[in-house]
Amino acid sequence: MAKERKIKCDCGSYLQPKNAAFGHFETEAMVCPKCGFTTLTREQAEKFVALKQMHQAIDMERKIIKIGNSIGFTLPEGLQELGAKVGKKVKLEALNENSFKVKLIG
Numbered sequence: 001m002a003k004e005r006k007i008k009c010d011c012g013s014y015l016q017p018k019n020a021a022f023g024h025f026e027t028e029a030m031v032c033p034k035c036g037f038t039t040l041t042r043e044q045a046e047k048f049v050a051l052k053q054m055h056q057a058i059d060m061e062r063k064i065i066k067i068g069n070s071i072g073f074t075l076p077e078g079l080q081e082l083g084a085k086v087g088k089k090v091k092l093e094a095l096n097e098n099s100f101k102v103k104l105i106g
């Protein structure tokens with residue numbers, strides 16, 4: 001892991017990386033263990049924005065349709081901006097008995 005610069009809080013403690021909730025999302029932030037002050041580094045802020053975009057693009061219902069001899073479903077249009085392009089490889093992984101994840105690879 002990259003060496004992070006220590007950020008000193010106004011209260012005198014040092015901020016530590018920790019998962020924090022921002023609205024509906026949980027993301028890694030820098031949190032003061034003493035007073036609870038929370039901030040994001042530039043890198044964490046960029047990750048958070050990408051996470052938010054992904055949530056906005058993907059949180060919706062889809063119906064399984066027939067495609068040739070296979071079945072499938074269409075992907076939300078907004079996902080194209082996030083790298084889900086025609087020809088892109090995806091990997092499917094089971095999460096539990098009724099859900100699976102689709103990971104963009106390559």
Ligand SMILES: [Zn+2]
Pocket residue numbers: 009010011012013032033034035036037
């Ligand atoms: Zn503090």
